[in-house]
Amino acid sequence: MIYLVFLAALLPFALILYGRLISPLKLQRRWRFFWGSVIVTLTAIVAYALPLTLQMARHPAAYADSIWMTLLPWMYYAMTLLFVIIMLIVIRDLVWLLAKVVHVVREYRQNAAMKKSGRTELTPEEIEASNVRMSRRTFLKKASTLAVVGGAVVATPVSIYAAKHDRKIKEVEIALEQLPKELEGLRIVHLSDIHVGNTMFKEDVAAIVAETNALNPDLIAITGDMVDGIPSTIGDWLEPLRELKARYGVWFVTGNHDHMWDGRAWCDFIANLGIHVLENAHEIVKINGIQMAIAGVIDYRGDRKNRRWKTDPVAALSGIPQKMFKLMLVHQPASVDDSLANGADLVLVGHTHGGQCWPINYIVDAMMKYSRGLYMVDGKAVFVSCGTGYWGPPLRIGFPPEIDVITLKKA
Ligand SMILES: [Fe+2]
Numbered sequence: 334m335i336y337l338v339f340l341a342a343l344l345p346f347a348l349i350l351y352g353r354l355i356s357p358l359k360l361q362r363r364w365r366f367f368w369g370s371v372i373v374t375l376t377a378i379v380a381y382a383l384p385l386t387l388q389m390a391r392h393p394a395a396y397a398d399s400i401w402m403t404l405l406p407w408m409y410y411a412m413t414l415l416f417v418i419i420m421l422i423v424i425r426d427l428v429w430l431l432a433k434v435v436h437v438v439r440e441y442r443q444n445a446a447m448k449k450s451g452r453t454e455l456t457p458e459e460i461e462a463s464n465v466r467m468s469r470r471t472f473l474k475k476a477s478t479l480a481v482v483g484g485a486v487v488a489t490p491v492s493i494y495a496a497k498h499d500r501k502i503k504e505v506e507i508a509l510e511q512l513p514k515e516l517e518g519l520r521i522v523h524l525s526d527i528h529v530g531n532t533m534f535k536e537d538v539a540a541i542v543a544e545t546n547a548l549n550p551d552l553i554a555i556t557g558d559m560v561d562g563i564p565s566t567i568g569d570w571l572e573p574l575r576e577l578k579a580r581y582g583v584w585f586v587t588g589n590h591d592h593m594w595d596g597r598a599w600c601d602f603i604a605n606l607g608i609h610v611l612e613n614a615h616e617i618v619k620i621n622g623i624q625m626a627i628a629g630v631i632d633y634r635g636d637r638k639n640r641r642w643k644t645d646p647v648a649a650l651s652g653i654p655q656k657m658f659k660l661m662l663v664h665q666p667a668s669v670d671d672s673l674a675n676g677a678d679l680v681l682v683g684h685t686h687g688g689q690c691w692p693i694n695y696i697v698d699a700m701m702k703y704s705r706g707l708y709m710v711d712g713k714a715v716f717v718s719c720g721t722g723y724w725g726p727p728l729r730i731g732f733p734p735e736i737d738v739i740t741l742k743k744a
Pocket of ligand 1: 526528558588590684685686724
Protein backbone atom coordinates (compact mmCIF):
# COMPACT_ATOMS: atom_id res chain seq x y z
CA MET A 334 0.00 0.00 0.00
CA ILE A 335 2.71 2.46 1.06
CA TYR A 336 4.53 1.62 -2.18
CA LEU A 337 1.49 2.71 -4.20
CA VAL A 338 1.43 5.99 -2.28
CA PHE A 339 5.10 6.64 -3.11
CA LEU A 340 4.54 5.59 -6.73
CA ALA A 341 1.55 7.91 -7.03
CA ALA A 342 3.64 10.72 -5.53
CA LEU A 343 6.42 10.17 -8.06
CA LEU A 344 4.27 9.62 -11.17
CA PRO A 345 3.83 13.36 -11.83
CA PHE A 346 7.64 13.54 -11.95
CA ALA A 347 7.62 10.74 -14.55
CA LEU A 348 5.11 12.70 -16.64
CA ILE A 349 7.15 15.91 -16.31
CA LEU A 350 10.28 13.99 -17.26
CA TYR A 351 8.59 12.57 -20.35
CA GLY A 352 7.04 15.88 -21.32
CA ARG A 353 10.19 17.95 -20.84
CA LEU A 354 12.77 15.41 -21.96
CA ILE A 355 11.36 13.02 -24.59
CA SER A 356 8.54 14.98 -26.25
CA PRO A 357 10.77 17.81 -27.60
CA LEU A 358 12.90 15.24 -29.44
CA LYS A 359 9.97 14.35 -31.76
CA LEU A 360 11.09 10.71 -31.91
CA GLN A 361 9.46 7.84 -33.75
CA ARG A 362 6.66 6.11 -31.84
CA ARG A 363 8.68 3.03 -30.86
CA TRP A 364 11.50 5.18 -29.48
CA ARG A 365 9.01 7.31 -27.55
CA PHE A 366 7.61 4.08 -26.11
CA PHE A 367 11.10 2.83 -25.24
CA TRP A 368 12.19 6.01 -23.43
CA GLY A 369 8.78 6.32 -21.78
CA SER A 370 9.23 2.80 -20.40
CA VAL A 371 12.72 3.66 -19.15
CA ILE A 372 11.34 6.69 -17.27
CA VAL A 373 8.46 4.72 -15.74
CA THR A 374 10.83 1.92 -14.69
CA LEU A 375 13.27 4.40 -13.12
CA THR A 376 10.40 6.06 -11.25
CA ALA A 377 9.04 2.71 -10.05
CA ILE A 378 12.49 1.67 -8.76
CA VAL A 379 13.01 4.98 -6.95
CA ALA A 380 9.51 4.86 -5.47
CA TYR A 381 10.26 1.42 -4.01
CA ALA A 382 13.49 2.42 -2.22
CA LEU A 383 11.91 4.15 0.80
CA PRO A 384 9.08 1.66 1.43
CA LEU A 385 11.65 -1.13 1.14
CA THR A 386 13.89 0.61 3.70
CA LEU A 387 10.91 0.93 6.06
CA GLN A 388 9.96 -2.71 5.53
CA MET A 389 13.54 -3.71 6.34
CA ALA A 390 13.32 -1.68 9.56
CA ARG A 391 10.12 -3.49 10.54
CA HIS A 392 11.18 -7.02 9.57
CA PRO A 393 14.98 -7.02 9.61
CA ALA A 394 15.36 -10.78 9.92
CA ALA A 395 13.30 -11.41 6.77
CA TYR A 396 15.60 -9.20 4.70
CA ALA A 397 19.00 -10.15 6.14
CA ASP A 398 21.08 -11.87 3.43
CA SER A 399 18.33 -11.32 0.85
CA ILE A 400 18.89 -10.03 -2.67
CA TRP A 401 17.24 -6.77 -1.58
CA MET A 402 20.33 -5.95 0.50
CA THR A 403 22.33 -5.88 -2.77
CA LEU A 404 19.67 -4.09 -4.79
CA LEU A 405 18.91 -1.34 -2.25
CA PRO A 406 22.09 0.73 -2.85
CA TRP A 407 21.35 0.75 -6.58
CA MET A 408 17.85 2.00 -5.89
CA TYR A 409 19.35 4.93 -4.00
CA TYR A 410 21.81 5.58 -6.83
CA ALA A 411 18.80 5.59 -9.23
CA MET A 412 17.24 8.16 -6.89
CA THR A 413 20.33 10.35 -7.29
CA LEU A 414 20.04 10.01 -11.08
CA LEU A 415 16.36 11.03 -11.00
CA PHE A 416 17.08 14.09 -8.82
CA VAL A 417 20.02 15.13 -11.01
CA ILE A 418 17.90 14.85 -14.19
CA ILE A 419 15.13 16.92 -12.60
CA MET A 420 17.63 19.58 -11.46
CA LEU A 421 19.17 19.77 -14.95
CA ILE A 422 15.73 20.04 -16.56
CA VAL A 423 14.86 22.91 -14.21
CA ILE A 424 18.11 24.71 -15.12
CA ARG A 425 17.59 24.08 -18.86
CA ASP A 426 13.99 25.27 -18.71
CA LEU A 427 15.04 28.45 -16.94
CA VAL A 428 17.47 29.13 -19.82
CA TRP A 429 14.65 28.40 -22.30
CA LEU A 430 12.38 30.79 -20.45
CA LEU A 431 15.03 33.49 -20.67
CA ALA A 432 15.43 32.85 -24.41
CA LYS A 433 11.64 33.06 -24.81
CA VAL A 434 11.59 36.45 -23.07
CA VAL A 435 14.36 37.71 -25.40
CA HIS A 436 12.36 36.42 -28.40
CA VAL A 437 9.15 38.16 -27.30
CA VAL A 438 11.00 41.45 -26.71
CA ARG A 439 12.63 41.19 -30.16
CA GLU A 440 9.24 40.57 -31.86
CA TYR A 441 7.69 43.48 -30.01
CA ARG A 442 10.49 45.79 -31.17
CA GLN A 443 10.18 44.53 -34.74
CA ASN A 444 6.42 45.18 -34.76
CA ALA A 445 6.95 48.62 -33.27
CA ALA A 446 9.55 49.45 -35.96
CA MET A 447 7.14 48.27 -38.69
CA LYS A 448 4.34 50.39 -37.31
CA LYS A 449 6.62 53.41 -37.19
CA SER A 450 7.74 53.02 -40.81
CA GLY A 451 4.18 52.27 -41.97
CA ARG A 452 5.13 48.82 -43.32
CA THR A 453 2.65 45.94 -43.08
CA GLU A 454 4.91 43.12 -44.25
CA LEU A 455 8.34 41.84 -43.28
CA THR A 456 11.25 42.38 -45.65
CA PRO A 457 12.77 39.23 -47.29
CA GLU A 458 15.85 39.74 -45.06
CA GLU A 459 13.68 39.81 -41.94
CA ILE A 460 11.79 36.66 -43.05
CA GLU A 461 15.12 34.93 -43.71
CA ALA A 462 16.46 35.96 -40.29
CA SER A 463 13.25 34.73 -38.62
CA ASN A 464 13.52 31.34 -40.36
CA VAL A 465 17.16 31.01 -39.29
CA ARG A 466 16.17 31.79 -35.68
CA MET A 467 13.34 29.22 -35.87
CA SER A 468 15.56 26.39 -37.11
CA ARG A 469 18.23 27.39 -34.57
CA ARG A 470 15.61 27.15 -31.81
CA THR A 471 14.53 23.67 -32.97
CA PHE A 472 18.17 22.53 -33.02
CA LEU A 473 18.88 24.03 -29.58
CA LYS A 474 15.77 22.34 -28.12
CA LYS A 475 17.03 18.92 -29.22
CA ALA A 476 20.66 19.68 -28.33
CA SER A 477 19.75 20.91 -24.83
CA THR A 478 17.65 17.81 -24.21
CA LEU A 479 20.61 15.62 -25.15
CA ALA A 480 22.82 17.84 -22.96
CA VAL A 481 20.50 17.14 -19.99
CA VAL A 482 20.79 13.38 -20.57
CA GLY A 483 24.57 13.58 -21.10
CA GLY A 484 24.94 15.94 -18.14
CA ALA A 485 23.02 13.54 -15.90
CA VAL A 486 25.21 10.62 -16.97
CA VAL A 487 28.31 12.61 -15.93
CA ALA A 488 26.87 14.51 -12.95
CA THR A 489 25.30 11.50 -11.22
CA PRO A 490 28.54 9.60 -10.42
CA VAL A 491 30.21 12.93 -9.59
CA SER A 492 27.39 13.74 -7.14
CA ILE A 493 27.54 10.28 -5.58
CA TYR A 494 31.31 10.58 -5.18
CA ALA A 495 31.05 14.07 -3.66
CA ALA A 496 28.36 13.05 -1.14
CA LYS A 497 30.31 9.98 -0.06
CA HIS A 498 33.87 11.27 -0.13
CA ASP A 499 34.16 15.04 -0.49
CA ARG A 500 33.76 16.03 3.16
CA LYS A 501 34.61 19.58 4.19
CA ILE A 502 36.57 20.19 7.35
CA LYS A 503 34.74 23.12 8.91
CA GLU A 504 36.75 25.03 11.52
CA VAL A 505 34.57 26.91 14.01
CA GLU A 506 35.71 29.09 16.90
CA ILE A 507 33.24 29.49 19.74
CA ALA A 508 33.93 32.25 22.25
CA LEU A 509 32.17 32.00 25.61
CA GLU A 510 32.50 34.29 28.60
CA GLN A 511 31.88 31.51 31.11
CA LEU A 512 34.55 29.21 29.66
CA PRO A 513 37.16 28.33 32.30
CA LYS A 514 40.64 29.34 31.12
CA GLU A 515 41.77 25.71 31.48
CA LEU A 516 39.38 24.76 28.65
CA GLU A 517 40.61 27.49 26.31
CA GLY A 518 41.76 25.94 23.02
CA LEU A 519 39.90 22.66 23.57
CA ARG A 520 39.27 21.08 20.15
CA ILE A 521 36.05 19.12 19.74
CA VAL A 522 35.50 17.22 16.50
CA HIS A 523 31.79 17.02 15.85
CA LEU A 524 30.43 14.21 13.65
CA SER A 525 26.75 13.66 12.97
CA ASP A 526 24.25 11.82 10.76
CA ILE A 527 26.66 9.36 9.20
CA HIS A 528 23.74 7.03 8.32
CA VAL A 529 25.79 3.86 7.89
CA GLY A 530 23.82 1.40 5.72
CA ASN A 531 22.07 1.68 2.34
CA THR A 532 24.95 3.37 0.45
CA MET A 533 27.34 4.22 3.31
CA PHE A 534 29.64 1.24 3.70
CA LYS A 535 32.48 0.08 5.96
CA GLU A 536 35.16 1.72 3.79
CA ASP A 537 33.28 5.05 4.03
CA VAL A 538 33.24 4.78 7.83
CA ALA A 539 36.96 3.97 7.79
CA ALA A 540 37.61 7.10 5.70
CA ILE A 541 35.65 9.28 8.16
CA VAL A 542 37.62 7.78 11.06
CA ALA A 543 40.96 8.47 9.32
CA GLU A 544 39.97 12.09 8.54
CA THR A 545 38.78 12.61 12.12
CA ASN A 546 41.90 11.17 13.74
CA ALA A 547 44.08 13.30 11.45
CA LEU A 548 42.56 16.37 13.14
CA ASN A 549 44.10 15.30 16.45
CA PRO A 550 40.93 15.99 18.49
CA ASP A 551 40.74 16.48 22.23
CA LEU A 552 37.21 15.16 22.23
CA ILE A 553 34.90 13.61 19.62
CA ALA A 554 31.13 14.18 19.78
CA ILE A 555 28.73 12.19 17.57
CA THR A 556 25.19 13.55 17.57
CA GLY A 557 23.10 10.66 16.35
CA ASP A 558 21.68 9.02 13.23
CA MET A 559 24.63 6.72 13.07
CA VAL A 560 22.81 3.94 11.21
CA ASP A 561 20.16 2.82 8.78
CA GLY A 562 20.13 -0.91 9.38
CA ILE A 563 20.44 -3.53 12.10
CA PRO A 564 23.58 -4.72 13.92
CA SER A 565 23.42 -8.28 12.51
CA THR A 566 23.69 -7.00 8.92
CA ILE A 567 25.70 -3.78 9.11
CA GLY A 568 27.31 -4.01 12.56
CA ASP A 569 30.64 -4.93 10.99
CA TRP A 570 30.56 -1.71 8.94
CA LEU A 571 30.84 0.28 12.18
CA GLU A 572 33.96 -1.54 13.36
CA PRO A 573 36.34 1.24 12.11
CA LEU A 574 34.77 3.53 14.75
CA ARG A 575 36.74 1.53 17.32
CA GLU A 576 39.84 3.34 15.97
CA LEU A 577 38.57 6.86 16.75
CA LYS A 578 41.09 8.55 19.00
CA ALA A 579 40.60 11.56 21.27
CA ARG A 580 42.29 12.60 24.53
CA TYR A 581 39.00 12.93 26.40
CA GLY A 582 36.99 10.24 24.71
CA VAL A 583 34.38 9.69 22.01
CA TRP A 584 30.77 10.51 22.96
CA PHE A 585 27.51 9.55 21.32
CA VAL A 586 23.80 10.26 21.56
CA THR A 587 21.09 8.54 19.54
CA GLY A 588 19.14 10.00 16.63
CA ASN A 589 15.68 9.14 15.33
CA HIS A 590 17.09 6.72 12.76
CA ASP A 591 19.02 4.75 15.38
CA HIS A 592 15.72 4.18 17.21
CA MET A 593 13.87 3.38 14.00
CA TRP A 594 16.01 0.24 13.69
CA ASP A 595 16.89 -0.98 17.18
CA GLY A 596 17.88 1.68 19.71
CA ARG A 597 18.79 -0.69 22.53
CA ALA A 598 20.88 -2.99 20.35
CA TRP A 599 22.71 -0.05 18.77
CA CYS A 600 23.48 1.69 22.09
CA ASP A 601 25.01 -1.54 23.40
CA PHE A 602 26.86 -2.15 20.14
CA ILE A 603 28.30 1.36 20.01
CA ALA A 604 29.29 1.23 23.69
CA ASN A 605 31.18 -1.98 22.86
CA LEU A 606 33.22 -0.02 20.32
CA GLY A 607 34.64 2.01 23.21
CA ILE A 608 32.32 4.99 22.68
CA HIS A 609 30.55 6.64 25.64
CA VAL A 610 26.79 6.47 24.98
CA LEU A 611 24.84 9.14 26.87
CA GLU A 612 21.21 8.12 27.48
CA ASN A 613 19.74 11.12 29.36
CA ALA A 614 22.92 11.16 31.39
CA HIS A 615 26.18 12.99 31.93
CA GLU A 616 29.72 12.14 32.82
CA ILE A 617 32.39 14.34 34.29
CA VAL A 618 35.85 14.48 32.76
CA LYS A 619 38.97 16.16 34.07
CA ILE A 620 40.69 18.44 31.59
CA ASN A 621 43.80 20.46 32.45
CA GLY A 622 43.07 20.05 36.15
CA ILE A 623 39.42 21.14 36.11
CA GLN A 624 36.17 19.26 35.68
CA MET A 625 33.83 19.54 32.70
CA ALA A 626 30.46 17.82 32.26
CA ILE A 627 29.52 16.07 29.04
CA ALA A 628 25.78 15.40 28.89
CA GLY A 629 23.51 13.91 26.27
CA VAL A 630 19.92 12.96 25.63
CA ILE A 631 18.06 10.12 23.97
CA ASP A 632 16.61 11.39 20.70
CA TYR A 633 13.63 13.74 20.92
CA ARG A 634 11.50 11.14 19.08
CA GLY A 635 13.17 8.12 20.70
CA ASP A 636 9.91 7.07 22.34
CA ARG A 637 7.99 6.71 19.08
CA LYS A 638 8.54 2.95 19.03
CA ASN A 639 9.10 2.37 22.74
CA ARG A 640 7.80 4.63 25.51
CA ARG A 641 10.81 3.85 27.70
CA TRP A 642 13.04 5.76 25.26
CA LYS A 643 11.87 9.20 26.28
CA THR A 644 14.17 12.15 25.92
CA ASP A 645 14.94 13.90 29.22
CA PRO A 646 17.29 16.90 29.17
CA VAL A 647 16.49 17.62 32.84
CA ALA A 648 17.75 14.18 33.88
CA ALA A 649 20.79 14.55 31.62
CA LEU A 650 21.86 17.84 33.20
CA SER A 651 20.71 17.43 36.79
CA GLY A 652 23.23 17.10 39.57
CA ILE A 653 26.01 18.98 37.78
CA PRO A 654 27.48 21.81 39.89
CA GLN A 655 26.20 25.12 38.56
CA LYS A 656 29.63 26.59 37.84
CA MET A 657 30.94 23.56 35.97
CA PHE A 658 31.15 24.00 32.16
CA LYS A 659 28.50 21.82 30.50
CA LEU A 660 28.76 20.43 26.99
CA MET A 661 25.45 18.97 25.81
CA LEU A 662 24.92 16.58 22.89
CA VAL A 663 21.47 16.31 21.30
CA HIS A 664 20.30 15.01 17.95
CA GLN A 665 17.36 17.25 17.14
CA PRO A 666 17.12 21.05 17.31
CA ALA A 667 13.86 20.53 19.24
CA SER A 668 16.01 19.55 22.26
CA VAL A 669 18.07 22.74 22.24
CA ASP A 670 15.90 25.17 24.21
CA ASP A 671 15.32 22.68 27.05
CA SER A 672 19.06 22.02 27.16
CA LEU A 673 19.87 25.73 27.44
CA ALA A 674 17.15 26.26 30.04
CA ASN A 675 18.66 23.48 32.14
CA GLY A 676 22.15 24.90 32.19
CA ALA A 677 24.00 23.70 29.07
CA ASP A 678 26.75 26.11 27.98
CA LEU A 679 27.39 24.62 24.55
CA VAL A 680 24.90 22.42 22.69
CA LEU A 681 26.00 20.34 19.69
CA VAL A 682 23.19 19.30 17.35
CA GLY A 683 22.64 17.18 14.23
CA HIS A 684 19.53 15.99 12.39
CA THR A 685 18.94 18.81 9.90
CA HIS A 686 21.72 17.94 7.41
CA GLY A 687 21.62 21.70 6.81
CA GLY A 688 18.87 20.91 4.28
CA GLN A 689 21.25 18.58 2.37
CA CYS A 690 20.12 19.81 -1.07
CA TRP A 691 19.11 23.16 -2.43
CA PRO A 692 16.20 24.14 -2.39
CA ILE A 693 15.16 21.83 0.51
CA ASN A 694 17.26 24.04 2.80
CA TYR A 695 14.54 26.74 2.61
CA ILE A 696 11.98 24.29 4.02
CA VAL A 697 14.39 23.21 6.77
CA ASP A 698 15.15 26.86 7.60
CA ALA A 699 11.43 27.61 7.83
CA MET A 700 10.71 24.58 10.02
CA MET A 701 13.68 24.62 12.39
CA LYS A 702 14.71 27.33 14.80
CA TYR A 703 18.29 26.04 14.65
CA SER A 704 18.97 24.68 11.15
CA ARG A 705 22.74 24.95 10.52
CA GLY A 706 25.88 26.59 11.88
CA LEU A 707 26.49 28.62 15.01
CA TYR A 708 23.87 30.40 17.13
CA MET A 709 24.61 32.46 20.24
CA VAL A 710 21.73 32.51 22.73
CA ASP A 711 22.08 34.62 25.90
CA GLY A 712 25.83 34.03 26.08
CA LYS A 713 25.53 30.29 25.38
CA ALA A 714 26.35 28.56 22.10
CA VAL A 715 24.46 26.17 19.85
CA PHE A 716 26.17 24.54 16.87
CA VAL A 717 24.22 22.56 14.28
CA SER A 718 26.19 20.27 11.97
CA CYS A 719 25.19 19.84 8.32
CA GLY A 720 26.01 16.15 8.81
CA THR A 721 28.97 13.94 7.99
CA GLY A 722 26.97 11.53 5.82
CA TYR A 723 23.63 11.99 4.10
CA TRP A 724 20.18 10.50 4.10
CA GLY A 725 18.40 9.00 1.11
CA PRO A 726 20.17 9.34 -2.22
CA PRO A 727 23.87 10.17 -2.13
CA LEU A 728 23.35 13.75 -3.21
CA ARG A 729 24.22 17.07 -1.63
CA ILE A 730 23.69 20.32 -3.51
CA GLY A 731 25.11 23.41 -1.82
CA PHE A 732 25.59 21.70 1.54
CA PRO A 733 28.51 19.27 1.40
CA PRO A 734 29.04 16.68 4.11
CA GLU A 735 31.22 18.05 6.89
CA ILE A 736 33.44 17.24 9.80
CA ASP A 737 33.31 20.13 12.24
CA VAL A 738 36.28 21.16 14.33
CA ILE A 739 35.13 23.36 17.19
CA THR A 740 37.76 25.27 19.12
CA LEU A 741 36.67 26.82 22.42
CA LYS A 742 37.84 30.34 23.28
CA LYS A 743 37.27 32.61 26.24
CA ALA A 744 35.26 35.67 25.25
FE1 LIG B 1 20.09 12.24 9.86
